[in-house]
Amino acid sequence: MTSSSSDRPGEFELIRELFAPLSKSAPGAFGLTDDAALISVSSDEELVVTVDALIEGVHFLPDDPPHTIAKKSLRVNLSDLAAKGAEPKAYLLALALPERPDRQWLRAFARGLAEDQKEFRVSLIGGDTTRTPGPLTIAITAFGAVPCGTMIRRKGAKSGDLVFVSGTIGDAGMGLDFAEVDTSRDLTIEAEALIERYRCPTPRVRLGLALRGLASAALDVSDGLIADLDHIAEVSAVRIEVDADRIPISRALMDIGGDSVELRTDAATSGDDYEIAFTAPPAKRDEILSVARKTKTQVTEIGRVMKGAGAVLLNEDGHEIPLAKKGFTHF
Ligand code: ADP
Ligand code: MG
Numbered sequence: 064m065t066s067s068s069s070d071r072p073g074e075f076e077l078i079r080e081l082f083a084p085l086s087k088s089a090p091g092a093f094g095l096t097d098d099a100a101l102i103s104v105s106s107d108e109e110l111v112v113t114v115d116a117l118i119e120g121v122h123f124l125p126d127d128p129p130h131t132i133a134k135k136s137l138r139v140n141l142s143d144l145a146a147k148g149a150e151p152k153a154y155l156l157a158l159a160l161p162e163r164p165d166r167q168w169l170r171a172f173a174r175g176l177a178e179d180q181k182e183f184r185v186s187l188i189g190g191d192t193t194r195t196p197g198p199l200t201i202a203i204t205a206f207g208a209v210p211c212g213t214m215i216r217r218k219g220a221k222s223g224d225l226v227f228v229s230g231t232i233g234d235a236g237m238g239l240d241f242a243e244v245d246t247s248r249d250l251t252i253e254a255e256a257l258i259e260r261y262r263c264p265t266p267r268v269r270l271g272l273a274l275r276g277l278a279s280a281a282l283d284v285s286d287g288l289i290a291d292l293d294h295i296a297e298v299s300a301v302r303i304e305v306d307a308d309r310i311p312i313s314r315a316l317m318d319i320g321g322d323s324v325e326l327r328t329d330a331a332t333s334g335d336d337y338e339i340a341f342t343a344p345p346a347k348r349d350e351i352l353s354v355a356r357k358t359k360t361q362v363t364e365i366g367r368v369m370k371g372a373g374a375v376l377l378n379e380d381g382h383e384i385p386l387a388k389k390g391f392t393h394f
Pocket of ligand 2: 190192193
């Protein structure tokens with residue numbers, strides 16, 4: 064714990080050299096020299112808290128670059144905050160490393176975090192560093208803020224509402240297929256773009272903030288569009304219909320997979336999109352399209368909320384497409 068050689072820093076050296084600099088803009092982090100950190104919030108705000116753990120071999124691949132592993136770990140949490148309309152403030156980093164850490168790897172990891180801290184205006188305020196007999200695990204707990212009572216819930220979708228999604232769907236799912244095969248061979252630009260979407264998602268933070276007061280329900284799409292909309296349907300006690308032909312598909316995905324009901328079904332049931340799916344009353348449509356433009360985020364209307372239960376995918380004739388699975392599950 065205290066000994067160190069030049070390429071494999073010890074626990075405290077690691078914290079001091081690589082992580083403490085990431086906390087310097089947060090006075091309540093005390094330079095990572097105390098047992099706990101302070102987060103200040105004003106009395107008219109609430110803290111929004113979320114945690115996601117990323118495990119090697121499950122959420123990223125062993126050969127993924129360390130800076131994208133770092134970014135993904137932070138971004139999946141920022142995506143949860145975005146879906147709740149919360150402004151990111153700070154995060155905790157729990158690292159479980161399978162062996163004594165490699166300095167080069169950790170430097171690149173910390174660089175990825177530093178870049179994203181700048182981009183998303185968020186600060187490291189603490190964490191934990193341990194050794195594990197299992198695979199590399201990175202758990203980040205993120206804190207955001209909302210004016211009291213304005214967090215966007217999964218519950219709240221009403222029959223008659225419209226369904227929207229940000230960005231494009233299915234890129235990361237196909238990207239993972241490519242990344243798992245062999246990234247050393249020559250890949251097309253399109254395949255590289257899809258792998259990048261798997262390794263480094265884009266949390267829709269600005270859009271999420273703008274959706275406060277507009278969206279009736281929202282969540283981030285991590286396990287698959289239909290599986291996740293199923294969660295909104297369940298807690299809101301409604302049925303959600305998604306039109307397969309309206310799901311936004313990227314040019315890269317279409318160039319590789321063509322455009323077919325099969326491709327759209329795969330896209331709507333594969334994971335790692337980290338887009339925001341949300342519902343809103345039809346009277347808010349124009350305002351939603353306007354905040355989409357203002358935040359420079361693609362937003363597409365893809366379906367409707369009805370009386371009933373469950374999320375379903377419809378073909379162009381309005382018939383339900385039978386799904387072998389609605390999305391990714393761990394068990
Ligand atoms: P404890 O003895 O309570 O486990 P530690 O020695 O683990 O405390 O941590 C010392 C300080 O370093 C604390 O402020 C903690 O938040 C911080 N810290 C430890 N690991 C990390 C990490 N991976 N990222 C950020 N901060 C960390
Ligand atoms: Mg500790």
